[in-house]
Amino acid sequence: MTGKPIPVANPDTAVFWDACNEKRFLIQSCKSCGENQFYPRAICKNCQSNDLEWQEVSGRGTVKTFTVVRHAPSPAFKADLPYVLALINLDEGVSTMMNVIECDVEDVHIGMDIELTFELRGEQYIPQAKPISKG
Amino acid sequence: MRKAIITGAYDTDVGELPGSSCMALHTEAAIGAIADAGLTKSDIDGVLCAYSFTEPHLMLSSVFCEYMGLQPKFNAAIEVGGATACVMVMQAAALVESGQCRNVLVVTGDNRLTGMAKGGAVATLAKVGHGQFEHPYGMSVPSAYALVATHYMNEFGVTSEQLASISVTAREHAILNSKAHRQTPITIEDVLNSRVISSPLHVLDCCLISDGGAAIVVSAAETGDDRPKVSVEIMGTGQGHTHEHIMAAPSLSDFGCKQAAQTAFQRAGVTANDIDVAEIYDSFTITLLVELESIGFFERGEAGPACLDGALKIGGRLPCNTHGGLMSYGHSGAAGGMFHVVEAVRQLRHEADGRQVEDSQLAFVHGDGGILSAHCSLVLGRV
Incomplete structure (x- = not known):
């Protein structure tokens, strides 16, 4: 036990943290406008679309x-x-x-x-x- | 449109104040500002509070009004980190200009030095970081500003010596102000030789942690003509917001202060060159340097050499943080930003004994919250 903060996933980020446990880093790519974003959100911060897909970097x-x-x-x-x-x-x-x-x-x-x-x-x-x- | 003026201003003692409490500091500041305006408690029809580390509450402004026995027509608490004081003044002006209130009390205070365990304030401040994506990496507020400093120094040739001169100037001003928390003289070498907190920032590149409170009263200009003190007009206000977490900042060179100041200057009908005295948020030396250039007081890359050359001193090109700033006067949370406002009022009233900027008519005040995240600027003028 290190005592250092351990991230606590929420519904926006659960997929990201689960992937980290497989040693994969995922970002979100907007299928509507093409923008990549990190950290994970429920919507695209650029165009507000919720049509996002996960992409491994x-x-x-x-x-x-x-x-x-x-x-x-x-x-x-x-x-x-x-x-x-x-x-x-x-x-x-x-x-x-x-x-x-x-x-x-x-x-x-x-x-x-x-x-x-x-x-x-x-x-x-x-x-x-x-x-x-x-x- | 009605004009909004600052009619009263007051700050409590600042520094290590054992026996103080968050609400006692609030009420002392409030009573002082109301008296300074020549008003009584019953004249106050609007109240704005900020936040507290030692008495955190979901409804701090209601707690304050109950504590002091106020029943205003408008009451709210505002939280935008270090921008809060300026944002509250902007909001108070809007309440007065729209006719919703006649006398708004804007009050701040906290005993974050003596009212918390050692390191408590620093740990609480670190919560501006992202819980999942910043905290796990051991980010503190100084280290987040250090990220900006490393970038800015690399990009624009700023030196540690130039940053240190900002701290030294603040201390020189604090020495002229008997109320200031820190008054021991320091040199550039002292700053450079002080303990590194997070490179390139030394402990003397960082602001203080203090107990203290401050308040102002914002009034409608047409109310009362028998005020005891010179009034100060809120001529222009503006805000700029680009991010909260430093990892999400769209730029590490330009921040919301640019937009905030441009809006405030435009509304006031003045330019940066017209300003006689500036009271600008200085949580770290790099904070002030970045703001001076982003706002337009200096060209990019020129603030550092100018600071080293004495430009920010009383009598210099842009007298800045004439009370000693957060670096040496004191920093008591939202009251830290309010100290800048109170000092601007004192300078414009020509009552800043021992540190008066000669014949100052126009002042600029700026607050920064988070990691250069939230910004609010005020242009104030002597009436």
């Missing part, structure tokens, strides 16, 4: 911006200090928040290529970002 993206956290927001994160909090642009054109893990915090930079990985939190896998492995 490639798992690649880049660091849009980041910060090295050195003061934990709660005791549960103290053991992780310092850690990287980042906004990630996925190649499918949506933005998410993740930690960049499995690398030195000093190596993270804007524009850095990343790939998705999954971290077990309680009984829920949550998506995380890591540098693209070489070779």
Whole structure:
């Protein structure tokens, strides 16, 4: 038990979190206007259509911006200090928040290529970002 | 259309106030503002409250009215984070201009420093993050603003030294204001050497956590001609909203402050160049720098060098946060934003002893809620 927050799914997001437990990251694609969106919603935020379909992403993206956290927001994160909090642009054109893990915090930079990985939190896998492995 | 004027303004002591309570701070501020306007309790026909961390309630404005013995014709609580104070002033002006109220009390206060366990305010603030898509990653409000700072510094060449100069200027102003929470002199080196909270932001790039309360009274201009103090006209107001969660922000360079300020300037019939004194939400050094450029007080990339050069000091090109701001005067939740409003009133009345901007006629006030998410601007003028 880490004590770190575990996402609690709701009817908008249950499909997303179930897919994470299969180590798949899904976004919504609007069949009406073609827009991709994340996080999951009941409607398309662009055209308000509810004709949405789930689409699995490639798992690649880049660091849009980041910060090295050195003061934990709660005791549960103290053991992780310092850690990287980042906004990630996925190649499918949506933005998410993740930690960049499995690398030195000093190596993270804007524009850095990343790939998705999954971290077990309680009984829920949550998506995380890591540098693209070489070779 | 009727004109709305600020007739009364008051702020309580600010800082560490053991023995204070949320409602006691509210009532002290309210009684002070009503007296400052030369009114009595029975003149108040509208009440606007904000929110509280120490006494959270579904109906805070009703709790306040009951506590103080008020039975107004209009009563509501408003919650838009740090934009709340300005949004309340905008709403009070609309109530007065539409003829629904004659004297609206706008009141804020919280004892979030002494009334919560250590770290309680920071933990509560972090709830602006998304429960499923941000909280699991250990986001705090400082780290969310740090995401903006990293982007903005990378994109426009802003330096940590430039950001630090914003904090130093705020402290210099606080030293001129005997009520301010923090008055120990600091240097740019002190800021740069202070503990990093979330890179690139140091602890001295962050605002304070304080106890305190503040209130104003917004009145119809045609009411009463025997007011004890110089009145301040609410000349223009505007808002801008682009997102709530930082992961959903459409841009990390431009925010709703641009729209909010443009609307407020347009309604007031003035431009940024006409402003004599600015009181702008400064939760972090980066907050103020981004707002200064997005609003149009400085060209992109020019606010940092200008701040370092003293542009925000009293006597500078744009005297800003003349009371010391959230960085050094104090930050008591919604009252933090209201301190900016009260200071603007004091500057326009020419009663800001020791820190008066000479002959100030026009003031700009701005509030920012969330992670540069919700914005409200006010243009105020000396009548």
